[in-house]
Amino acid sequence: MGNPKLFISYSWSSQDHEAWVIQLATDLRESGIDVVLDKWDLKEGHDAHAFMERMVSDPEIKKVALICDKTYVDKADGRSGGVGTETQIISPEIYRSQAQDKFVAIVKERDDEGKAYLPVYYRSRIYIDFSDPSLEAENFEKLIRWVYEQPLYKKPSLGQKPGFLSEEQRAVSLGTSSRQRRALDAIKSGRDNAEAVMIDYLTTLADELEKFRIDASIEPFDDEVIRNIEAFLPYRNEAIELFLSLALYRDSLETRTAIHRFFERIIPYLERPQNISSHREWDFDNFKFIVHELFLYALATLIRYERFESAAFLMANEYYVSGRSEYGKDAMVPFEVFHQYIKSLEHRNKRLELRRLSLRADLLEQRSKGSGIEFRYLMQADFILFMRDNIDRPNDQWHWWPETLLYIVRHSGPLEVFARSRSTSYFERAKILLGVESKAALAPLLEAFGAERQRLPRWEFTTLSPSGLLGFNEIATKP
Incomplete structure (x- = not known):
């Protein structure tokens, strides 16, 4: 996927709100998303209605973000102003479209009861919540993933029916x-x-x-x-x-x-x-x-x-x-x-x-x-x-x-319990697993492995490094 295009629909609620929208659009562009925003793309002499229609008519615009605060929702539901015009363009597209991944509401504000401000035509859909500043970074990532169609949680591929459910199995x-x-x-x-x-x-x-x-x-x-x-x-x-x-x-x-x-x-x-x-x-x-x-x-x-x-x-x-x-x-x-x-x-x-x-x-x-x-x-x-x-x-x-260490090539560095054993106090607790009193007690065995006096498991060209999996050189090097 190249640089996706995103149209932002919002209301001119206040100077602070406009500044926030522009900053969001800037952050999105810095993340490789080609944002279409009236402040940047609608110039004097342009057809404002044609500009708004681009969100559904331009085949390059795959995503549309609706920045929802109280002013935006009032105008959308009342079909007033530029937002009202955009609503008349957006709502039929949402109702008749088979795909449900082109439009997303970004909730910027909630009412006195804590309910998200959402246009009537969008209320049954899932939104991205930007109303809590403390969660803005987390939800910005969610927005980025939505635009790029790379969700955090992906549906795994379908496996085989478990053998224990087989009709042949007694x-x-x-x-x-x-x-x-x-x-x-x-x-x-x-x-x-x-x-x-x-x-x-x-x-x-x-x-x-x-x-x-x-x-x-x-x-x-x-x-x-x-x-x-x-x-x-x-x-x-x-x-x-x-x-x-x-x-x-x-x-x-x-x-x-x-x-x-x-x-x-x-x-x-x-x-x-x-x-x-x-x-x-x-x-x-x-x-x-x-x-x-x-x-x-x-x-x-x-x-x-x-x-x-x-x-x-x-x-x-x-x-x-x-x-x-x-x-x-x-x-x-x-x-x-x-x-x-x-x-x-x-x-x-x-x-x-x-x-x-x-x-x-x-x-x-x-x-x-x-x-x-x-x-x-x-x-x-x-x-x-x-x-x-x-x-x-x-x-x-x-x-x-x-047996399982055949798959150890997937792992880099020391295993977790030994990575944590960089801490001397942690190693003092964990060393009981190996039955040793000190890090030094491991040295003769590792030397024997290195000199091939002690056998290491091998699967064709695959083997393991006990010293590496222990992170031996780093054990007990921190407090």
Whole structure:
């Protein structure tokens, strides 16, 4: 779009008002808008009526602004003076025009009851409010965006129907919704039973997750994995909503312990149940995705709202797995257990020739939309888990692969929590996330990454810079 033309219609109410209109027109011209204004464009000997008609007859004039104060509205409704003439030209155009984006009223004045002065023919339409000087800068931007047809809020493109609504998908009801609503109400209201109803919801969710177990005989199995995790989306969103409420309203030792115990309860879904004698490696891949995603969101939410002690609690405290399991009898396992390889997604990538670097990363990114937590916070949590893994257990059998950091090329500079850690006092709070006592404690690991003694994740030609994402050189350089 080139320089748009804008016609300004106004009344000669007073010298101050005229001066304001001229200043507005000047500001608009300085913003690249070719303003048509009588003070500039109507000269001696010109046809005043023809000048007024230009607002609807000139094809180059795409926008018309009506500066509405009491005098303008009185003249417009009474069809008097030049404004009355312009009204006779404008009102038929507004009533018959299919398009509704050529004319806009700019309200400069309100009556004694606070109602905007608007001509009768315009009263059902949306206006731009310049009656409050304190909001003039904000509304000037709104006017500019209207002229250039570049609104602040753009309608997103239409996506696909969610897979969990597909008629082909077998409906699964976990019976958790009413419990989740009771928990949210108790948390937000600060009720004494908040912990109890929260634990009831999380326990029910953990137990009922069994209903999402996939029949291993279904083929193609990777199709079923995708359908299954899509069907879980409403329940994932319920859990995220609870995590958000806890982070905002009820962060405590009791709540972080309850979240920890919830994740303990769902670890068994990651391995073969005791009543199944034989299985394939990918038979539980849906649970591997679901559990991993839930853990990422729990941590991302806590870090997003600076509940650093609770986030660190989930990383520092191991998880108890009772009875016979792949991890040993009555085993304690670290948080890395929540990330496990998903073979079926790799198989899908090859079977359908999708040629994606990581279907898992793609799914996490796509599913973050509408979750209540921006994807950048998932990447931040993933990076912290990766760093904590390398700090706590650099040579252990456990390994945390930061799936979402495939998309880190979209991010420049340090992640938010570390950008804020330029402040020494902030870093003193945030360092618990990495489990270090000082900035200097990070130096050996960063040196090992640089010398390739410690492995960095890589996706073809894409990798990450731990030092850059930490903003290491700037950490604790301010008070």
